[in-house]
Amino acid sequence: MPAKPDHDALRQEMLAFIKQQPAAFGVYFADINAGVSFGIxxxxxxxxxxxxxLPVVLYLNTLAAGGKIDWRERIPYQPATDFQDGCGILRHHAREGDVxxxxxxxTLAITLSDNIAYRMLLRRLGRERVAHFMRSLGGRVVFPRGQNVTTAADMGAYLWGLLRFTARHGRLxxxxxxDLANTIYHVGLPGELPERTLVAHKEGEITGVANDVGVVFGERPFILSVLTRGWTETAPGFKAIARLARLAWDALI
Structure with a gap:
């Protein structure tokens, strides 16, 4: 029988590693099978x-599961409200009126982290309805003063919501x-894990900020949500996230 994981030791190991970093961290960890969680x-x-x-697309899936939206519904692109530079392909190809x-x-919002796709979905779904859904899952810091701000604990709540949704609605x-396991961005949580480890996750990156939140599947699956800020370059931030994921992986073997 495998040894029982020492979750307290894992937290201390993570904390010691974080103290060596030049950035601020927020961490939520949950051992899914054991039902044990902790945060930093x-x-x-x-x-x-x-x-x-992630929570926006989870909300969309929840509506689809309840028959409240049709996946085939087509949304017109409106540059005045939908355009955002950065990640994705629609910024290169979408023209006003394209549907x-x-x-x-x-799919684009998750696999390519397409900003325009996200903004089109948010417009269609309604920010307030999305916010209500996020709060229903346990989110506490939800678009405060309209800002795109969150906490590691809130992201953990959305990941638990993802797992519950998957248990109820197998195919969806x-x-x-x-989609979450096959994004084009894999430098965070999966970075130091064994090859072919299934990681359903969503990374986020802006100036000084490196985030990754997801579920790592295996014999002992776990949730890990890591938010960071204060980097001069984000690459070391994602490497630090990868190290935390590896610490969790090793502790649960």
């Missing part, structure tokens, strides 16, 4: 960056997990 500044607000796309299905927008949930 998990209630401290951080810029969410693109991690916010995209909800399914296409959801598996499709969402597949």
């Amino acid at each position: 500044d998990e209630n401290k607000p951080f810029p969410a960056a693109s991690t916010v796309k 995209y299905s909800l399914r296409t927008l959801a 949930g598996e499709r969402l997990l597949d």
Whole structure:
């Protein structure tokens, strides 16, 4: 029988590593099978960056599961409200009046972290309705004063919501997990894990900010939400996130 993980020792190991870093961290960890969780500044607000796309697309999936939206519904692109530079391909290809299905927008928002796809979804769904959904999952810091801010604990709550959704709605949930596991960004949580480890996650990056939140599957699956800020370059931030994920992986073996 495998040894029982020492969650207190893991927290101390993570904390010691974080203290060596030049940036601020918020961490939420949960051992799914054991039902044990802990945090490190998990209630401290951080810029969410693109991690916010996870609860938005989860809300869309929840509506689809309840028959309240049709994946084939097509949304017209409105540059005045939808354009945002940065990640994604729609900024290069979308023209005013072009239409995209909800399914296409959801896939682009997760797999390519497409900012325009996200903004189109948020416009269609309504920010207040999205915020209500996030709070229903346990989110406490939800678009404060309209800002895209969150906490590691809140992101952990959304990941628990993702797992519950997957348990209830097998095919829809598996499709969402597949998108999250096959994004083009894999330098955070999966960075130091064994090859072919299934990691359903959403990274986020803006100036000085490196975030990654997700579920690492294996014999002992776990949730890990890591938000950081204060980097002069974000690459070391994602490397630090990868190290924390590896510490968790090793502790649960």
